[in-house]
Amino acid sequence: MTKHQEPIVDIKLARSFGINQEEFDSIQRIMGRMPSYTELGIFSVLWSEHCSYKNSKPLLKLFPTRAPQVLQGPGENAGIVDIGDGLGIAMKVESHNHPSAIEPYQGAATGIGGILRDIFTMGARPIALMDPLYFGSLEDAHVRHLFSGVVSGIADYGNCVGIPTVGGSVVFDESYTTNPLVNVMCLGLVENKKIMRGFASGSGNLVIAVGATTGRDGIHGATFASEELSEESSAKRPSVQIGDPFTKKLLLEATLELIESGLAVGIQDMGAAGLTSSSIEMASRAGTGLEMDMSQVPLREKGMTPYEIMLSESQERMVVVAPKENYEQIKAIFDKWELHCSSIGVVTDDGHVRIKWGEEVFADIPVKALVDEAPVYERESQKPGYLDKLKQFIQNDIKEPKDHNRSLNIVLSAPTIASKRWVYQQYDHQVRTNTAVLPGSDAAVLRIRGTNKAIGITTDCNGRYCYLNPFNGGAIAVAEAARNLACSGAKPLGLTDCLNFGNPYKPEVFYQMKQAVEGLAEACKVLEVPVISGNVSLYNESLTHSVYPTPLIGMVGLIEDLSQITTQWFKEPGDVVFLAGDIKSQPDIGGSEYLKVVHGQVNGDAPAIDLSAEKKLHDFVRDAIKAGLVRSAHDCSEGGLAVALAECCFTPPLDPLLNKEGTGLVADLSDLPGRSDFKLFAEFQSRIVLSCKPSDIEKLEGLAKKQGVDIMKLGTVGGDRLVIKDLIDLPVAEARKTWEEAIPNIMK
Amino acid sequence: MKFAVITFPGSNCDYDCYRAVKDHLKCPVEYIWHREHSLNDCDCVILPGGFSYGDYLRTGAIARFSPIMRQVIDFADKGGPVIGICNGFQILLESGLLPGAMLVNRSLQFICKTVHLKAENNKLPFTNKLTKNQLIKVPIAHKEGNYYADQKTVRELEENGRVVFRYCDSSGKADDTANPNGSVNNIAGITNQQGNVLGMMPHPERALEQLLGSSDGVLIFDSIKNFLGAK
Amino acid sequence: MLTAEIHVTLKDLVLDPQGTTLKRSMETMGYQNIEEVRMGKFIQVRFDSDDRKEVEKKVDEMCRQILSNPVIEQYSYSLTEGE
Amino acid sequence: MLTAEIHVTLKDLVLDPQGTTLKRSMETMGYQNIEEVRMGKFIQVRFDSDDRKEVEKKVDEMCRQILSNPVIEQYSYSLTEGE
Ligand SMILES: Nc1ncnc2c1ncn2[C@@H]1O[C@H](COP(=O)(O)OP(=O)(O)O)[C@@H](O)[C@H]1O
Numbered sequence A: 001m002t003k004h005q006e007p008i009v010d011i012k013l014a015r016s017f018g019i020n021q022e023e024f025d026s027i028q029r030i031m032g033r034m035p036s037y038t039e040l041g042i043f044s045v046l047w048s049e050h051c052s053y054k055n056s057k058p059l060l061k062l063f064p065t066r067a068p069q070v071l072q073g074p075g076e077n078a079g080i081v082d083i084g085d086g087l088g089i090a091m092k093v094e095s096h097n098h099p100s101a102i103e104p105y106q107g108a109a110t111g112i113g114g115i116l117r118d119i120f121t122m123g124a125r126p127i128a129l130m131d132p133l134y135f136g137s138l139e140d141a142h143v144r145h146l147f148s149g150v151v152s153g154i155a156d157y158g159n160c161v162g163i164p165t166v167g168g169s170v171v172f173d174e175s176y177t178t179n180p181l182v183n184v185m186c187l188g189l190v191e192n193k194k195i196m197r198g199f200a201s202g203s204g205n206l207v208i209a210v211g212a213t214t215g216r217d218g219i220h221g222a223t224f225a226s227e228e229l230s231e232e233s234s235a236k237r238p239s240v241q242i243g244d245p246f247t248k249k250l251l252l253e254a255t256l257e258l259i260e261s262g263l264a265v266g267i268q269d270m271g272a273a274g275l276t277s278s279s280i281e282m283a284s285r286a287g288t289g290l291e292m293d294m295s296q297v298p299l300r301e302k303g304m305t306p307y308e309i310m311l312s313e314s315q316e317r318m319v320v321v322a323p324k325e326n327y328e329q330i331k332a333i334f335d336k337w338e339l340h341c342s343s344i345g346v347v348t349d350d351g352h353v354r355i356k357w358g359e360e361v362f363a364d365i366p367v368k369a370l371v372d373e374a375p376v377y378e379r380e381s382q383k384p385g386y387l388d389k390l391k392q393f394i395q396n397d398i399k400e401p402k403d404h405n406r407s408l409n410i411v412l413s414a415p416t417i418a419s420k421r422w423v424y425q426q427y428d429h430q431v432r433t434n435t436a437v438l439p440g441s442d443a444a445v446l447r448i449r450g451t452n453k454a455i456g457i458t459t460d461c462n463g464r465y466c467y468l469n470p471f472n473g474g475a476i477a478v479a480e481a482a483r484n485l486a487c488s489g490a491k492p493l494g495l496t497d498c499l500n501f502g503n504p505y506k507p508e509v510f511y512q513m514k515q516a517v518e519g520l521a522e523a524c525k526v527l528e529v530p531v532i533s534g535n536v537s538l539y540n541e542s543l544t545h546s547v548y549p550t551p552l553i554g555m556v557g558l559i560e561d562l563s564q565i566t567t568q569w570f571k572e573p574g575d576v577v578f579l580a581g582d583i584k585s586q587p588d589i590g591g592s593e594y595l596k597v598v599h600g601q602v603n604g605d606a607p608a609i610d611l612s613a614e615k616k617l618h619d620f621v622r623d624a625i626k627a628g629l630v631r632s633a634h635d636c637s638e639g640g641l642a643v644a645l646a647e648c649c650f651t652p653p654l655d656p657l658l659n660k661e662g663t664g665l666v667a668d669l670s671d672l673p674g675r676s677d678f679k680l681f682a683e684f685q686s687r688i689v690l691s692c693k694p695s696d697i698e699k700l701e702g703l704a705k706k707q708g709v710d711i712m713k714l715g716t717v718g719g720d721r722l723v724i725k726d727l728i729d730l731p732v733a734e735a736r737k738t739w740e741e742a743i744p745n746i747m748k
Numbered sequence B: 001m002k003f004a005v006i007t008f009p010g011s012n013c014d015y016d017c018y019r020a021v022k023d024h025l026k027c028p029v030e031y032i033w034h035r036e037h038s039l040n041d042c043d044c045v046i047l048p049g050g051f052s053y054g055d056y057l058r059t060g061a062i063a064r065f066s067p068i069m070r071q072v073i074d075f076a077d078k079g080g081p082v083i084g085i086c087n088g089f090q091i092l093l094e095s096g097l098l099p100g101a102m103l104v105n106r107s108l109q110f111i112c113k114t115v116h117l118k119a120e121n122n123k124l125p126f127t128n129k130l131t132k133n134q135l136i137k138v139p140i141a142h143k144e145g146n147y148y149a150d151q152k153t154v155r156e157l158e159e160n161g162r163v164v165f166r167y168c169d170s171s172g173k174a175d176d177t178a179n180p181n182g183s184v185n186n187i188a189g190i191t192n193q194q195g196n197v198l199g200m201m202p203h204p205e206r207a208l209e210q211l212l213g214s215s216d217g218v219l220i221f222d223s224i225k226n227f228l229g230a231k
Numbered sequence C, D: 001m002l003t004a005e006i007h008v009t010l011k012d013l014v015l016d017p018q019g020t021t022l023k024r025s026m027e028t029m030g031y032q033n034i035e036e037v038r039m040g041k042f043i044q045v046r047f048d049s050d051d052r053k054e055v056e057k058k059v060d061e062m063c064r065q066i067l068s069n070p071v072i073e074q075y076s077y078s079l080t081e082g083e
């Protein structure tokens, strides 16, 4: 079997590959002739949104990406920041939204598989996973099916490969009903001098395919990820694969062993668009060419054509570039781990990628033109009409309920606010024995073995805010992430983002995207957090609407001293509780969870945000932690001050229903401005609840004054009730039960 | 006094066990790849947790056929101390070194949390530093930890003090609400007739530092060192 | 009393990692001539009913709704009388 | 070409957590008259051999050695010609 008959190429075929007339014309111009079938396939995947970012590239340029600690910015498999001691943290987030919508378990599982590969390809050992998730309302049986499927998919895969899932977030909102967002983030630890990059350098070096065999999986998956979900999506050839965490674990170990050995010059994972994008990206980065013989690729299915082999998305495969003389040693490593290893081509210096079967040439494309001349579109943008309508919201028209205890209970049992124990208990969050702060506090904290340091990790984005005010919503996502890190004692080093939006061809959607990215970029600049990697997921739509614009942020920060790790929970009776940050503004209830779950409205504007005040607050809290003045720190976010205070009381014992004794609170909010319910539930940004020993009050107040941060005493830790004078009075155990049992009760 | 940590394809707590011996006990320790045919004169064998062969087919089912398991069985038959943690326990069950089998947790979910254990047998190489019925806090992390054995076997275990650890609450009560996975009689760990093979679902190697939440696992590792030192 | 015996298997085009791993392991154990191994589910549902038509309808619905995902799996079933 | 179709099920005395949960969720979904649900495995092994006797011996050995755990499981199999 050497002859492969290829179909005739014309515009009709091109269209079916998702290539428009204009793009088809430039392909012919680049080639100087009609492309072959295989060539067209290569163009179609590399020029898909997923690989080319053709609709988002101009926006991504807005992000600040440089800082002294950045060892690797966007453009590689993952970004890397320096944490000192010759070590770096590699980080990246990915979406697996569409596969998870049609097969939640496998879709989410293979999402974990993909993101792991991005990290260990860089020579970094994966040390943590995070899983920011967005679903519709849990009232809906299909949503419950998606939710439980996604969570167990992540659990089974992540647990099996032995990487702890140390945190994440889960938001429930109708806008995500048929199109959930399943984002997954991975962090890895790398010795800076062992960082590996995806370069196909050195003419004459071998191109080696390693890992699993190649089958007809997910051909055209990269373009699938770039389409709206429709009825047909599920009828197509299975575009969802079965996760194979076991083989992934072997590939991970083998790859790290290979990198450690120093035998390879470049490594790239085969992710979306498989061999096509991996090999061509490697050649493009190195400015070289490649010649590959498809008959040498280890196959799983009979009769595969060069086109199919190039486009296959079979999992657990990598491309390695290495000098010829190292081949036998490399093969021995993969043999040990029972994985395939096969030389499939060589690096050339003519800048072309040439795909052959034996002697017959199936594609011959200039790499530079293929990559550099990929289309880039500045899409049309138009402010959505709903925005002005929402601005007309008058918050004082909302009737003030008499019973604030009742409101607090409703908010605490809203699945978005409620405890996520049901989720994270299914994840092994301790394997590798580094997790110092387990899921449940503002940020997860991992110690870095062999040093006295730790890193804090968080993921955040409130899609509702982005819907109400895309710019502020974007800025808030960054600010909240940085705030969560500050509360744990960490200084932000870098962030990774996943831009989840609808169809960019809709001008309203593109407007949201543009504004949100501008907001993110502005916050990155003011808060001094560089963007080091990211991912774009578009076409998140169901039949009737787009999801809320959801530019998810994953952020990592450094804690210089293990003794400074701080958690959100009150520690001892008698400690004094303060509110630091914005204590003077009038409350604004727009976009709050309270407005939604108690009053049934999504309305108004997103909370206001003053980024420079935010920055000052973070610096103050970190300095106070460093000075040893802080017993607990918790940011105020969804649910407002009342929820933040309640969460500080919910200390984490083994049994979720047994609260630690004496960590109740007696507080008084009468000095805060505004109506009572707004005071309790408005979602102010730039606010942190702190507690300190009574003997440290003066020092803490002094530091705040010195740094120009407002701070106000709210009350004292103690007793077993949550008391907010004249407003709230609940037994902590009861409030906790409401909060702990909300999700398990629905999922029973 | 040298320890062996057996690594199967898919093991993932091998690293944690290795660090536990090296950093905590400060004893020599080596990884032994499952295809090896020798235990290199080690004095104690640790079968670590994880997902050998991905837990495909059944937990521990494939791993028990690894070449090194012959040596492990020989070593155990000669009275050498063998401790299997989590997946290691499952492998011990499959290979017949311990009786019974694992079913999926009754919640059908993986569970990762810290639990209380009651140490009911403190006469073993692994428990001599514990007092009888001492309560310790140790994390569990598994999906198949629902221990099952037929009535006769359970009686045999119970009557001969072979139930080493039992899940209980903070007051030591081992009732159904303190049972995280549905295991028969709240069994968390058992030993063989000779008392030199221990299988337990909880992870003592995760409980060696207060920084990570509990240091009660120290007692188990120190017991082994104590036992080997006294030999 | 009717019992439904249901088989849920992966579609032929879907790679079965469990089956593949099992095949490899059995080969290492010395079993030869194995071409392929596929792992599937076998579900027995016992009904307190003798209405074949009605039970059959239910089983088919169950298979589609909860026991399999048509994106990657296929199912078949048969009904037998008695336990 | 011979294919072995192997059923591995939990012994009757062993409680089946998956079956029990499945039954419960079927009931919540409105299915009635379900007496019991049991979950088992269905394993297909395709052999490159036509020697029935020899294959049968192998399959039985496989089932005992690795495919089932006699503490909790039982097995049965049948051989069919062709793919
Ligand atoms: N999907 C998830 N996976 C793991 N942990 C989660 C998940 N969702 C939430 N958590 C954990 O629960 C805690 C509360 O989450 P969240 O309310 O999102 O925190 P915050 O508002 O501070 O960002 C955090 O520690 C978080 O890591």
Ligand SMILES: [Mg+2]
Pocket (backbone or CB within 6 Å): A441, A442, A484, A634, A635, A637
């Ligand atoms: Mg927070």
